[in-house]
Amino acid sequence: MRMSHCRHVAQRAAARPPPELGERVRFARQANRQTQAVVAGLSGITTDYLHQIEHGRKLPTLPVVVRLARVLRVPVSSLLGEALATALQPARPPTPNPDHQGRAAPAYDRRRRAGRQP
Template identity: 35%
Template sequence: MGEHKGLRVIPGRRERRPEPLWREALGEHLRTLRQQQRSTLVDTAGRAGISPQYLSEVERGRKEPSSEMIAALAGALGTSVGELVGRVAETMRRRAAVPAAVVVGGDRAIAAPMPMAPPRAVAPNAVLLAA
């Protein structure tokens, strides 16, 4: 597999990657939505009725907002709580499904995500079967 800065991947040896925390995945999605809309922290926080500092901490996964706060942020970003929760849940499912390789460096081993193959084109009426 190769080495990178003193780390080497042990082929064939895999570990389950730890799942991301809910607040981290939520924060990533909130930041992505805000940036896609070209909205600033100050503008989005103002629409949600919170401080820009608190929104920044939520986006970085440092704070876990209440359900009321999630609803306010979803509204400020023009989406629904259901849509936001669905996106976060899907991200968490995808990350949990990605196998990790064991990377060894010095005297420790860490799990690192394995690169995913790009999606293949499938005919519109094709039936996919699990192997």
């Protein structure tokens, strides 16, 4: 009985989200001088759910994070953190096409280059 309890506690601890997200949400909410009830209501979630997010007990879905960021008037990347924000960026920026002065090539040019006629 004792071993299964320890395993259950360890599994719950591993499933918890990193506390930084909740701390960032709480910091942004307090910086805007808004209550949990106001932010939760404008975000379409319950105050209990917002409380659990802020205390690191729940990990919100991406749409909820987007709504929270909109209500708190902060970029989504500031809630997600720099490490995750840079991980979501493309590996390298697209290179401009010199034939078109930095604009993307028109569709008919791409087909001709591939050997097909429009």
